[in-house]
Amino acid sequence: MKTETQPDYQAVTETQRATWASGDFHEIARQNVVMAEALCEAADPHPGERVLDVACGSGTAALVAARRYCDVAGIDYVPALIERGRGRAAAEGLEVDFRVGDAQALPFADASFDVVLSIYGVQFAPDQEKAAGELLRVCRPGGRIALASPMPKGWSGDFFATHGRYNPPPPGVKPPLRWGTEEGVAELLGEGSRSVENEPRRALQYYRSVEHAVDVFTAYFGPTIRAAEVAGAEGRERLREDLEAVFTRYNRATDASAVVENTYLLTVATRA
Numbered sequence: 001m002k003t004e005t006q007p008d009y010q011a012v013t014e015t016q017r018a019t020w021a022s023g024d025f026h027e028i029a030r031q032n033v034v035m036a037e038a039l040c041e042a043a044d045p046h047p048g049e050r051v052l053d054v055a056c057g058s059g060t061a062a063l064v065a066a067r068r069y070c071d072v073a074g075i076d077y078v079p080a081l082i083e084r085g086r087g088r089a090a091a092e093g094l095e096v097d098f099r100v101g102d103a104q105a106l107p108f109a110d111a112s113f114d115v116v117l118s119i120y121g122v123q124f125a126p127d128q129e130k131a132a133g134e135l136l137r138v139c140r141p142g143g144r145i146a147l148a149s150p151m152p153k154g155w156s157g158d159f160f161a162t163h164g165r166y167n168p169p170p171p172g173v174k175p176p177l178r179w180g181t182e183e184g185v186a187e188l189l190g191e192g193s194r195s196v197e198n199e200p201r202r203a204l205q206y207y208r209s210v211e212h213a214v215d216v217f218t219a220y221f222g223p224t225i226r227a228a229e230v231a232g233a234e235g236r237e238r239l240r241e242d243l244e245a246v247f248t249r250y251n252r253a254t255d256a257s258a259v260v261e262n263t264y265l266l267t268v269a270t271r272a
C-alpha cells in the first residue's frame, strides 16, 4: 500500500517565517482594521474576557479587543512585528501580552481564553490540523473562535494564485484558502465545536492608485518580496503586471485612486 509522506512542516514553517520577516506587515495592516472590528463585533468579547490574537502581526485585532477592556494576548512568530505591537499598545496606553511564538504550538495552557481571533494569520500555518487543534485547545468550552479567512473566489484567491505562479507552494501542504471555504473550516474546527457559523463579508482596501497598491505590497508584503526574488529580473516585471491586473479587477473606485474589494469568510465557532 502506498503511504503519503508528510511534508516537513518544521522546514516549511521556518521558510515561511523568514518570508514574513523579510517584509513589514505593519505597513499593510491598516487595511485589516475593518476586519478586526468585524471579528470583535461577531465574537463580542466583553470587558474582562481573555482574548488571544493568533498570528497577530503588529496586533491589529488584539488592540481592538484591548480597547474593550479585555485581557488580551497576541502571538506572532516575527519578533519585529511583536515589537511593533508593543509600541502601538504603549502609544494608546493599552496593555497587551505580546509574545513571539508559533500558531502550531501556542505557549498557553488549555482553555486559557474566552475568545480566540485570527485575521489572515493562522490560515498560513502549514500543519493546518495542528494549528486548528491549538485554537480549540486554548479556547475554553463555550468560548468563541472568530476568524477572517481568505476565500478562493475574489481578490484574495486571485492575489495568492498569482504569487503561487511565481513561487509555487510547498508540495503536500494544504492551501491557506482551505480555511476560507465552509467545507474546509468544518473539517478543521467542526469536531471540537458546538457550532460553526460562516458569512462571506466584504472589506475595502484603500490606496492612492493601483500602482501605489502594488508598490506597497512589493515593498512590505513578505510573500510578494519572496515571489519577486524567485521570479528574477525578468519575471519581476511580469509579476508586477499580473498584480496590477488583480488589483484593477477588484478596483471599485471611479477616480484615479484604488478602492479594492476583498471578500473574506468570517467564521465564528463556539467551542464544544
Ligand SMILES: C[S@@+](CC[C@H](N)C(=O)[O-])C[C@H]1O[C@@H](n2cnc3c(N)ncnc32)[C@H](O)[C@@H]1O
Residues within 6 Å of the ligand: 013, 016, 020, 021, 025, 029, 032, 054, 055, 056, 057, 058, 059, 060, 061, 075, 076, 077, 078, 081, 101, 102, 103, 104, 118, 119, 120, 121, 122, 124, 125, 126
Ligand atoms: C497577513 S499577516 C496578518 C497579521 C495580522 N493578523 C493582521 O491582521 O494584521 C500574516 C501574519 O501571520 C504570521 N504568521 C504566519 N504563520 C504563522 C505561524 N505559524 N505562527 C505565528 N505567526 C504566523 C505572520 O508573521 C504575519 O504577521
